[in-house]
Amino acid sequence: MKSKKTDFGPRDIISGLPEALICHILSFLPIEDAALTSVLSKKWRYLFAYRPNLIFDGLLHIQHRAVGNTEKELILSRFMAFVDRVLELQESCAINKFSLLCGHGVRPYFVTDSILKVLRRGVTELDLHVSLDEGRLPSEVFESKSLVSLRIESGNVYGIDVQGVSLPKLKTLFLHRVMLGQAEDCFHKLTSGCHVLEELFLLRVYSDFWNRSLSSNSLKRLTLYCLDSDQNPDHVSFDTPNLVYFNYSDNIARKYPKVNFASLVEATIYLAMTRDQYAHANYGNLVANATDFFRGICNVQILYLSASTLEVLTFCCKPVPTFNKLVHLTVETHTVGWESLPTLLNNCPNLETLVFEGLHHKYTIKCGDVDGCLCKFSGEVPICLSSSPVKFLKVQRFGENGIENQIELVKHFLETMPRLEQLTVHYVASIDDDVNKVSSQLKDFARVASPNCEIQVVSDHLN
Template sequence: MISSKKMDRISNLPEALISHILSFLPTEESALTSVLSKKWRYLFAYRPNLDFDGSFSLKCGHGVEPDCVTPWILNVLERGVSDLDLHVTLAGLCLPSKMFMSKSLERLRIESENVIGIDMEDVFLPKLKTLHINKVMLGKGGDFFEKVTSGCHVLEELILIHVYSDFWIRSVSSKPLKRLILSCIDCDKNPHSVSFDTPNVVYLEYSDFVAGKYPKVKFDSLVEASVDLAMTSEQHEHASYEHSVGDVTDFLMGIRSVQTLFASANTLEVLTFCCDHIPVFHNMFSLTIQTCKSGWESLPALLKKCPNLETLVFDGLSHTYTIKCEDVDGCLCKFSGEVPTCLSSSPVKVLQITGFGEAGVETETELIKYFLETMPQLEQLIIYYDTLFDDDVIELSSELKRFPTKASPSCEIQVIFGDPSS
């Protein structure tokens, strides 16, 4: 009873006085008082002194007053925080532009479930090495990419996912940048111009619609890339084999030093209808192809331009018949009755199939047999079969091992249960 009365006396004190009392406690301990009652929930945040170990993480959801968030952020910025991690689910919140004006920040991460706004003006983050932004509206920020890279002199990792603004000229220019993830594929519209002057980037993930032009694409050090280039609905309407509806050749030229490439199904379609010619990828030793919804018309030309390819991965074997299947070098299937030259001269040693069976076991099995009898350098075939029955895996393995492979008689065949990514 005595303890309860003492607690009541403290709780009945003015909030300003309680915040002053909390200032004598370590920040972590004062934050624990937020569970005492509704009154105590946010009192610790109003204490006059906040001590951090250089990092600050804030998750804002239902029950948090939007007007409280900005003072919290400004407070930690003024105190020289080096690592700021914000996860916001509040609707209608506009974060302060001063987050992009800090001499101490080394890592900044802003994520939201609903799109939030930032009235960004200038960018000056001289120590920032990592910037991660997801679902943010930048208002009338102009060329945000150029602002960020010019204001972050030591930036090594840049991740921009679903970042909205009124810009259609995108320019990423940074010498220290090593890792770039850029996803701009929400709005069904072609950007006017996209440029990359990033000679030291070793890892790239890029999702976007085909740009009107690519004035500069410089990825001299690229090791691994995942490319998801897509056509707009308007381009789909006008797409034909006779006339291109766009041209990504300059972009491909800029990434031709890549060693490991993942190309989405959208990208295969773009290579068919929006590409003047495919450059030679001399350094590429591993290529992953995602197959779904579109034909394989661009695959023969792409494989021919990878003279040193060792590993070929099919993410699914969803083959769609098109008129090009009737041409010997118009597809990878055997509708033409002749072996495509990209298969008969293929340097590929390892063929990997993931998601086997999703497009039909019988059809996919015939395609795999076709690869076995036409690809001369195959040393290993690995199939990931995600089935509910172990007998399916054993049966497929036995069937393929009995198959009389002509081109690759010594190929080792493995059928593995499950998915390699799980």
């Protein structure tokens, strides 16, 4: 836009805008770039700092070039001084978001002091990516009356002494590699102090390893990753009646006193046995009992099961519960037997879509038994296939580790599954000729049980 000319020369239209609007415009720039406007005039000197969202990246000038220790210390010193200056200029202004990214070499007291300053000023969104050489983050981050969103990711924070949790407005909590307390059940403490929490992400969060329980009527989305040791927790409980999405990775617990997922729609489950449990796994006796856990999620509609979870269903769950509401099931089949699949599929009476994440069939002694596998080694068709309600069958990563056995399995499904309407195969081949050959071969198979089944072969290399 051209400036309007007057008798005194061109007029600065931007500077004539209200200061609040200028600050809003500057808020779309990285704060380091916005700070460059401070040299334009006295009016512009401090405007860059009067912004509701403060995002500071201490690694920005280090990670893209090789620097020595001396230069790194100088960069970090300037960075800390810049953050302190902006917070000083902003002392009377409200802060919506404060984001701080800094690695080794930043003084712990600087991080703590910055956090406490923005908490006192009623920050609503706090985002911390910090790696401290020593010291702890302040426990006040869990005692804020203003926070709506809290995210802490750490490389080596030694811990946060959580005496109490009081976050009455918090709706989203994300913690990654953080230690909370020493002995108490930190998961229970967190949820009991967040009464309107809707989204919770706990990834490698450490406290009392042996017990974990989550209880919340407001929680709608939960991601919990605890697979960091080769031990089984004692008690794991979930009382989350309004949860709709659940992503869970853990070793099998010895007990599941309460599992309440009354509203669950979608779940991704990575349950695993310990090495000792693997060593003692057999088809006669359970090496652990995860039945109560699976019974607690049986209302789910969309379910993803890892390969290790299929093994848990085989050796740690009898009987497998019925999933009456399940319409979409994805199973990962990498390097495991399929012994649990027949029972699982038999107990999904309304299943419409079945997805294999890889089609890696591992032969076991159960393959020779009817309803002991999905393959045709027994010479008879498993009931779970001959009476299957599945309409849409998908195979992801088809062709990994050879295709002969996988083609035979697909042919077996086409010959036995009576309600198939569509088979989609995602082929990983990198040569067009191979893709076209497999596509022709699959489409030439007789659809014995489902004569009208449409077959699609999808590949990045197939025109």
